[in-house]
Amino acid sequence: MEIRPLxxxxxxxxxxxxxxxxxxxIYTLKDGELVLHPEFCDAPGWEEGEPEKYTPLLQESFDRGGQFFGAxxxxxxxxxAIVDSIWRGPRxxxxxxxxxxxSHAYRGRRLGVRLFERSRQAAKERGAKGFYISATPSEHTVNFYRHLGCIVTAPDxxxxxxxxxxxxMECVFS
Ligand SMILES: CC(C)(COP(=O)(O)OP(=O)(O)OC[C@H]1O[C@@H](n2cnc3c(N)ncnc32)[C@H](O)[C@@H]1OP(=O)(O)O)[C@@H](O)C(=O)NCCC(=O)NCCS
Incomplete structure (x- = not known):
């Protein structure tokens, strides 16, 4: 599986x-701490209208220097994975x-980690000290990011x- 720029x-x-x-x-935040709640959702895929709504925003991100990677x-x-070019965080x-x-069929094979690492390398080359991540609150997604060293942060x-x-969340690069 090859990772290359899109x-x-x-x-x-x-x-x-x-x-x-x-x-x-899913997780919610209570007094700054993550709290897990049962909430069942069989999320089938992209919501209707998402591609039409978000493609122009992704193109804008690309045009201002966002970095796009595909596996x-x-x-x-x-x-x-996409690293946007707008600087975030208090500093x-x-x-x-x-x-x-x-994609569902490819999960659990370290592709997520490889895309994260490729993105981290690109962000570091731009001079970033870390990532800002607005994570889907599902247990799996948040735990994936925590596993990679991300912590809850003050929201942008x-x-x-x-x-x-x-x-x-934010992930400070070592
Ligand atoms: C979240 C997502 C990107 C992860 O990608 P993935 O390819 O399935 O994950 P990986 O196989 O790379 O995960 C590998 C590592 O994360 C760890 N990990 C994965 N899920 C975990 C979990 N629920 N809890 C703890 N660790 C977890 C694995 O143990 C593994 O670490 P290791 O190799 O060091 O043991 C993928 O599941 C996904 O696309 N989910 C749906 C969409 C989504 O929520 N995207 C994020 C939007 S913010």
Whole structure:
């Protein structure tokens, strides 16, 4: 499986990633601590209208210098990651890992970690001290990021307003 930069023309291929997931528990924050709650959701895939709504935003991110990476199984996109170029955090020294998805059939094979590492390398080369991540609150996703050293952080007001249910995290690079 090869990880390589995505071209602008390939951005729309991210919607071919099968993001389906059975969620059994989600995290919320209580007094700054993560609390796990049972909440079942058989999330089937991208919501209707998501590609139409988000493709222009992804293209804008690409045009302002966002870095896009794809994990390819031959010609098939198995996963993708995006590092946006807007500086975040109180010291404006974090870059947002704004997208990280691995197709359902490819999960658990370290592709997520490889995409995270490739993105981290790219962000470090830009001078970032760490990642800002607005994470889907599912147990699996948040635990994946915690496993990689991410911790809960003070939310960025703009990103929090967009995803108030997300768990807002940062990962300081070593
Ligand atoms: C979250 C996601 C990107 C992870 O990708 P993945 O390829 O399945 O994960 P990996 O196989 O690379 O995970 C590997 C590492 O994370 C650890 N890990 C994965 N899930 C974990 C969990 N629930 N709890 C603890 N550790 C976990 C594994 O132990 C493994 O570490 P190791 O190799 O050091 O033992 C993927 O499951 C996904 O796309 N989920 C749905 C979409 C989503 O929520 N994306 C994030 C949006 S913010």
């Amino acid at each position: 071209t602008r023309d390939q951005i729309e291929h991210v919607w071919s990633i099968d993001r389906s997931e059975i969620i059994e528990n 390819f199984d031959g010609g098939k996109l198995a996963g993708a 404006k020294d974090l870059l947002q890992l704004s997208f990280l998805h691995v 007001p703009e990103l929090f307003a967009m995803e108030p249910e997300d768990i807002h």
